[in-house]
Amino acid sequence: MKRLKGKIALVTGASRGIGKGIALRLAEExxxxxxxxxxxxxxxxxxxxxxxxxxxxxxxxxxxxxxxxGVRQLIDSLKEELVRLTGDPQFDILVNNAGIGTSQTLEEETEASFDEIFAVNVKAPFFLVQQALPLLREEGRIVNVSSGVTRIAYPHLMSYNLTKGAINTFTLHLAKKLGPRKITVNAVLPGIVDTDVNASWLHTPEGHKHAVEMSALGRVGEPADIADIVTFLASAESRWVTGQLLDATGGSHL
Known part of the structure; x- marks a missing residue:
């Protein structure tokens, strides 16, 4: 039996990369x-x-x-479409995946780019959860896509790193808040994943070799690697897991 039969999921940033992999996997289940x-x-x-x-x-x-x-527009559109398709605006699974993947160095950062990356990577998931909570069913699931940079130092991506640290903190406190509703909240922390965002450097001999050497498992991550973890966290099998930060870097920099 499919693990998510009868469930409804919203995956942000699902048109490509990790988000697309997650959407495909949740639908498969x-x-x-x-x-x-x-x-x-x-x-x-x-x-x-x-x-x-x-x-x-x-x-x-x-x-x-x-x-x-924009967050309100997303929720309004979601409600309208769910009522049309199911007769009910409620849903079960929220995956906060959308985000800007790069930032400037500390020396190069500007106020405008700093504000932009925090708006997309932190403010949007915060207010999306706020707006979605009345629609999220009891025993629902929230999965936040964070990053291995919260464990591994990458000072050349300083602002990006800060946004993902905020997501980790958000995950912890939100899990405590939503526990009485039996809604679990967890974060997945990917490492280097073979997506179009990384293709320009990862698909070079030097870049690929560097990424492979970082991982204890000796390969580059794939969207399916992250999608399988998210699917577990979205399923009933993860009912006793909440407030956790799951490292999904393939053992990078161990």
């Missing part, structure tokens, strides 16, 4: 998946088509998450 995108509607629709071809169910939903108004 039986969930109806809202595939969020910021600007890449074609890519989101492609993800939805792939899910349909594999026998799953999904729909695209667009909203820019740089502002709270």
């Amino acid at each position: 039986g969930a109806l998946v809202a595939v969020h995108y910021g600007s890449r509607r074609d890519a989101a629709e492609d993800t939805v088509r792939t899910i349909a071809e594999q026998g799953g169910h999904a729909f695209p939903i667009g909203a820019a998450l740089q502002s709270v108004s």
Whole structure:
């Protein structure tokens, strides 16, 4: 039996990369998946088509998450679509995956770029949870995608690192807050994953060799590696796991 049969999931930033992998995997396990995108509607629709071809169910939903108004737009659109499809605006699983993946060095950082990365990586998931809580069912699941940079020092990505540290703290306190509703909250901390965001340097001989050498398991991470962990945390099998930061770096820098 599929582990998520009858469940409804919202995955932010699901048009490509890790988010797409998560959406595909949740749908494979039986969930109806809202595939969020910021600007890449074609890519989101492609993800939805792939899910349909594999026998799953999904729909695209667009909203820019740089502002709270964008978050509200996402929730309003989600409610409208769920009522149309199911007759009920409630859902079960929220995966906060959308984010900006790079930042400037400490010396190069500007106020504008600092504000932008915190708006997308911290403010958006914070207010998305706030707006989604009335719709999230009892015994629901929240999974935040953080990063291995909260354990491994990368000073050339200083602002990005800070945003993911904030997500880890958010995960801990939110798990305590939502415990009475039997909603679990956990974070997954990926390392280097083979996505289009990393392709420019990872798909070079030097870059690939460097990434492989970092991992205790001797390979580069794939979106499916992260998606399987998120699927576990979204399922009933993780009912006794909450407030945890799951390292998903393949043992990088052990």
